[in-house]
Amino acid sequence: xxRPGQPVLAALSGGADSVALVCVLRALGYPVRAYHLNHCLxxxxxxxxxxxxxxxxxxxxxxxxxxxxxxxxxAAQTGESVETAARKLRYARLSGCAARxxxxxxxxxxxxxxxxxxxxxxLARGTGTRGMAGIPPVRGEIVRPLWTATRAEVEAYLSGLxxxxxxxxxxxxxxxxxNRIRHTVVPALRTVNPGCxxxxxxxxxxxxxxxxxxxxLAERALGQGSPSExxxxxxxxxxxxxxxxxxxxxxxxxxxxxxxxxxxxxxLMTGLLAPGGDRCCNLPAGFRAYxxxxxxxxxxxxxxxxxxxxxxxxxxxxxxxxxxxVNTKKPGEVFHKxxxxxxxxxxxxxFGTLAVRPAAxxxxxTLPGARGARQLKRLFxxxxxxxxxxxxxxxxxxxxxxxxxxxxxxxxxxxPRGGKILEFRFEGL
Numbered sequence: 394x395x396r397p398g399q400p401v402l403a404a405l406s407g408g409a410d411s412v413a414l415v416c417v418l419r420a421l422g423y424p425v426r427a428y429h430l431n432h433c434l435x436x437x438x439x440x441x442x443x444x445x446x447x448x449x450x451x452x453x454x455x456x457x458x459x460x461x462x463x464x465x466x467x468a469a470q471t472g473e474s475v476e477t478a479a480r481k482l483r484y485a486r487l488s489g490c491a492a493r494x495x496x497x498x499x500x501x502x503x504x505x506x507x508x509x510x511x512x513x514x515x516l517a518r519g520t521g522t523r524g525m526a527g528i529p530p531v532r533g534e535i536v537r538p539l540w541t542a543t544r545a546e547v548e549a550y551l552s553g554l555x556x557x558x559x560x561x562x563x564x565x566x567x568x569x570x571x572n573r574i575r576h577t578v579v580p581a582l583r584t585v586n587p588g589c590x591x592x593x594x595x596x597x598x599x600x601x602x603x604x605x606x607x608x609x610l611a612e613r614a615l616g617q618g619s620p621s622e623x624x625x626x627x628x629x630x631x632x633x634x635x636x637x638x639x640x641x642x643x644x645x646x647x648x649x650x651x652x653x654x655x656x657x658x659x660x661l662m663t664g665l666l667a668p669g670g671d672r673c674c675n676l677p678a679g680f681r682a683y684x685x686x687x688x689x690x691x692x693x694x695x696x697x698x699x700x701x702x703x704x705x706x707x708x709x710x711x712x713x714x715x716x717x718x719v720n721t722k723k724p725g726e727v728f729h730k731x732x733x734x735x736x737x738x739x740x741x742x743x744f745g746t747l748a749v750r751p752a753a754x755x756x757x758x759t760l761p762g763a764r765g766a767r768q769l770k771r772l773f774x775x776x777x778x779x780x781x782x783x784x785x786x787x788x789x790x791x792x793x794x795x796x797x798x799x800x801x802x803x804x805x806x807x808x809p810r811g812g813k814i815l816e817f818r819f820e821g822l
Contacts, residue, residue, distance in 0.1 A: 394498070394500075394530070394531055394536040394537075394538060395423060395498055395500075395536060395538070397422075398422065398423065398424065399423065399424075399497075399498060400423070400424040400425075400426070400494075400495075400496050400497075400498070401418060401423050401424070401425055401426070401496065401498045401499070401500050401536075402425075402426050402427075402428055402487065402490060402491045402494065402496045402498070402499045402500070403415050403418060403425055403426070403427050403428070403499075403500045403501075403502075404427075404428055404429075404483070404487055404499065404500065404501045404502065405427040405428060405429050405446050405449075405450075405457070406429065406442065406446075406502075406561070407429070407442040407443075407445045407446045407449070407558060407559040408502075408558055408559060408560070408561055408564075409544070409547055409548050409551055409558045410502035410503070410504055410507075410539060410544070410547055411501075411502040412449065412551060412556060412558040413502065413539065413542075413547045413550055413551055414500060414501075414502040414538065414539055415427055415449075415453065415455060416453070416550075416551070416554060416556060417538065417539070417550075418500065418538065419453060419455065425455055425500075426455065426456045426457070426458070426494065426496065427446070427450050427455050427456070427457045427458070428457070428458045428459075428460075428486070428487055428490050429442075429443060429446040429447075429457065429458070429459045429460070430460050430461070430462060430482065430483050430486050430487075431443045431459070431460070431461035431462070432461075432462060432463075432464040432479045432482070432483075433461060433462070433463045433464065433465070434464055434465065434475065434479065434563070435561075435562065435563060438561075438562060441559065442559050442561075443459060443461075445558075445559050446459065447459060458490050460486055460490075462482050462486070464478050464479040464482055467479075467482055476569070484535075487499050488534065491534065497534060498534060498536055499534050499535050499536070500535075500536050500537070500538055501535060501536075501537055502537075502539055503528050503537045503539065503540060504539050504540070504542050504543060504544050504547060505540065505541055505542060505543050505544075505590040505591065505593070505594050506543055506544040506575075506579070506590055507528060508527040508528045508540065508590070508593055508594060508597060509527070509579060509582075509589065509590050509593040510571055510574050510575055510579065511527045511528050512525055512526075512527040512593055512596075512597065513574050513578055513579070514570065514571060514574055515527075517570075517574075519656070521637075521656070522600050522603065522604045522607075523600075523601075523604055525596075525597075525600055526597045526600040526601040526604060527593065527597040528540070528597075529601065540594070541591075541594055543590050543591075607634050607635055607638055608638050608642070610631075610635050610638075611631075611635050611636075611638035611639040611641075611642050612642055614628055614629075614631055614635060614639055615628065615639050615642055615643065615646075616628070619646075620643050620644075620646050620647035620690065620691040620692075621647070621690060621691070621692055622688075622690070623683075623685075623686075623688030623689055623690035624639075624643065624688060624689050624690075625687060625688055626666060626684070626687055626688060626689060627687075629666050629689070636663070636666075637659055637663070640659055640662045640663065641654070641659065643689070643691060644658075644662075644676070644680075644691065647680060647691040647692075647693070648680075648693070649676055649677060649678060649680045649691070650677060650678050653677035653678060654676075654677060658674075658676055658677065661674040661675075661676075661682070662674060662676075662682050662689070665682060665683075665684040665689060666684070666689065672684050672685065672780055673780050673781075676691070679693055679694055679695035679696065680692065680693055680694070681694045681781075681784070683779070683780050683781045685779045685780055685781060686779065690781055692781055694784055694785075695711075695712060697710075697711045697750070697751045698711075698750075699748045699749070699750040700748060700749050700750070701747070701748050702717075702719050702747045702748055702749055702789065703719065703744065703747070704719060704720065704721050704744075704815070705719065705720065706718070706719040707719070710749060710787055713785055713821075714821040715785070715787065715799075715819055715820065715821045716819070716820040716821060717749060717787065717817065717818070717819055717820075718816075718817075718818040718820075719815065719816070719817055719818075720815075720816050720818075721739060721813055721814065721815055721816070722736075722813070722814040722815075722816050723813065723814075724811060724812065724813065724814070733799075733818060733819040733820065734816060734817070734818045734819075735789075735797045735802075735803045735816070735817045735818075736803070736808075736809050736814050736815070736816055736817075737796055737797065737803060737807040737808075737809065737814070737815045737817065738807055738808065738809045738810050738812060738813075738814065738815075739812060739813040739814065739815050740810075740812050740813070741793075741806060741807045742791055742796065742807070742815060743791040743792050743793060744791075745792075746791045746792040747789070747790075747791045747796075748789070748790065748791070749787050749788070749789050750787070750788055750790065751784060751786075751787070751788065752769050752770070752773075752783060752784075752786065752788050752798065753788070754770075755768075756768070756769040756770075756788060756790075756795050756798070757769065757794070757795065758772060758795050758797075758798055758801065758802070758804050759804055759805045759806065760772070760801075760802045760803075760804075760805065761802070761803070761805045761808055762805075763805065769788070769795070769798055769801070770783075772798070772801050773801065776800070776801065778800060778801075782800075786798065786799040786800050786801075787799040787819070789817060797817060799819055
């Protein structure tokens with residue numbers, strides 16, 4: 394956790410655990426600084442805590458950074474619960490404070506009781522091995538020196554020092570899930586096994602070791618493959634415990650926000666690996682997974698809105714590398730036609746609703762010489778256009794239907810008939 398004499402920034406709320414943390418670090422000779430964030434959640438009580446922390450740090454001769462932030466207002470902005478918003482704010486401010494002071498370790502006061510409560514919380518919600526491993530004693534710059542100490546040991550230590558602390562009244566309310574676990578479930582467990590907090594620590598360590606080993610095997614099985622280029626499906630022919638971690642690692646490599654990934658998403662991706670199963674699935678934050686040409690790929694595909702078109706239009710389509718140019722041509726005018734150029738009869742186009750958009754369910758196209766209209770997805774399949782490419786191809790349409798589809802062709806009803814021509818030119822994919 395800490396090298397001898399290494400500076401450390403301690404999160405100090407004023408409660409028993411955090412006060413003991415500062416006292417322990419100071420007694421062991423670490424250059425300790427303290428940080429307190431007033432979340433402005435409990436009115437006068439929050440101000441009391443800030444005053445107590447300030448007085449304590451003066452008494453202990455510990456440098457203090459004291460900040461305030463309206464966590465309720467922040468939660469309203471982000472749409473998160475107040476508890477989640479406050480936690481995010483606290484860690485972000487801690488990290489920023491440490492960086493400004495050149496400190497590379499941040500200590501929080503989580504105890505063995507906190508670890509047990511977290512494990513029970515994850516158990517109730519339904520979680521994997523990593524969630525059941527509880528609170529990690531070390532996570533990046535965050536260290537938790539009191540991880541194996543019980544809350545009773547912490548309070549006994551402070552009593553021996555004659556050191557007081559403050560009590561957060563919200564910790565006594567059963568309105569919060571974690572408090573219900575603390576005040577009802579944990580006491581019941583202690584009647585079964587008084588040493589349940591220590592047993593939970595041992596289980597957490599074992600689960601973390603096992604999970605680390607399985608994650609290493611999963612990374613080895615993935616190799617250096619890129620999510621956008623795809624991983625050969627054969628690589629996923631592994632035991633389920635390794636396969637699921639391979640999928641999780643692939644999502645992380647692709648940049649998918651892991652806090653939004655659920656077991657349902659892992660299940661959908663597992664379904665893509667099965668022969669004859671689905672060929673694509675939606676993932677959080679605009680990502681999408683594809684099974685095609687013997688590979689599993691993950692691509693970022695944000696929502697693409699319809700873009701109005703007009704004579705003289707030239708612009709990049711959405712976030713892609715495709716540039717579209719729209720220009721009218723007079724009859725007989727010389728121009729160079731390529732496979733990415735489409736010519737339509739201006740007289741067939743309703744310019745007020747002319748737009749470019751992604752392909753949509755139900756899109757149909759009658760190619761020149763064809764007997765009738767066919768679904769666009771069928772035409773893509775006939776041309777062996779991969780699913781991941783189809784989603785990036787542009788469709789140009791008006792109120793009367795599809796005019797053309799990039800990479801496929803133009804509708805027979807829009808083919809030039811000797812009048813003014815509208816040219817659509819694509820550059821790139």
